[in-house]
Amino acid sequence: TTMLWNDRLVKEEEIKLSIEDRGYQFGDGVYEVIKIYNGSMFTVTEHIDRFYESAEKINIVIPYTKDVLHKMVYDLIEANEIVNGYVYFQITRGSSPRAHAFPTPTPEPVFIAYTMKGERSIEKYEKGVKAKFVEDIRWLRCDIKSLNLLGNVLAKEAAQQAGCYEAIQHRGEIVTEGSSSNMYGIKDGVLYTHPTNNLILNGITRRVIMSLCEEIGLPFIEEAFTTGQAIDMDEFFMSSTSSEITPIIQIDDNIIGNGKPGEWTRKLQAAFDARVQQLGSL
Ligand code: PMP
Incomplete structure (x- = not known):
């Protein structure tokens, strides 16, 4: 090639x-x-x-x-x-x-x-995936999309060894982001995600989701939440260029919501698909 x-x-x-x-x-x-x-x-x-x-x-x-x-x-x-x-x-x-x-x-x-x-992995989007909590041991400039990915590599490997698709990293109690994705929880009709600062990458998919939330009327709150709050969310999902919006239906041994992709998450996925369809030529 x-x-x-x-x-x-x-x-x-x-x-x-x-x-x-x-x-x-x-x-x-x-x-x-x-x-x-x-x-x-x-x-x-x-x-x-x-x-x-x-x-x-x-x-x-x-x-x-x-x-x-x-x-x-x-x-x-x-x-x-x-x-x-x-x-x-x-x-x-x-x-x-x-x-x-x-x-x-x-x-x-x-x-x-x-x-x-590569084709889109529709099954993941429809069924959702399991995730594992992993301590965030990375440096303090996670806003830089650096080639230094050792922390991310070890986090993803720990998740996969546990039969999970992605790691949910946390610094102390605070959920930061995935090994190569951003993380979101939805509770009582409000979406929460870590604010963009030096502790996470400002995802492009995250920015798209921010705009989709406005479109579908889901409040987008940039407020960090804890691991304890994470497992108590009604819905949970991750986002990245490759994973788009992928529902998370289980974290460690905790089932999220009813164990199926949530309503808001599915609305966001549909709105995301519509954005993709709108794509003009290069
Ligand atoms: N956080 C990290 C650490 C990542 O590697 C990625 C993937 N590039 C993301 C978040 C998601 O960013 P994006 O939506 O721009 O792919």
Whole structure:
């Protein structure tokens, strides 16, 4: 398949990456994942904006304008004829002899993008999934979409070892977010989710949900809740680019609501589907 290596569309075999790339040695870089529905990138502007924001927060200067990067990624999707799937891209600080501090002179950042084919996993959306509480042991800049994902990896692995689809991370009592998703509870007709600060990623799907809540008349309250409150919610769900809106019907041994995806959650899913249908061409 075709991939992007810096600003060039190349065959995968042509890509040469250095052992001393700081992404490889330090996780020193940032990334994005955009979902492609029927040949169009969903919320592409928001993802590209967040990519530049993440890069800026760690002082990586992306050597393209947003428009050029958008066009590069578009050309990649077209080259691979992706109808439904994903495009992944990342940028690292570049390659330099191993030393923690930023190298001088500043190396050329290394940009990589590739596509994946994939259909929506309807069964998960309809039946819901189980989740597991996992202590949030990550650093204090979870707002950066960093390549350093070890905390997230360990959280997801713990969930999967327990037969669960996702981890619900908590710092002390406070629920923060999933290993690669945001978390929401609904109680007495009000939606609660952790406020966007340094402890969670400001999800693009979360922003879509905020707008869908307004559309369907569900109050969206950015207020943290505890693990105890979480298991007492009427409905619970997670969101991400890949999982969209996935109901959570059980947390550890606790059944949420009646153990089926809730009414509000299903309304949000329907409103989300309508947004996807509205997608224009790229
Ligand atoms: N939190 C974390 C830690 C994530 O990795 C993701 C997935 N990128 C999300 C939340 C959800 O973000 P988005 O809706 O933009 O995919």
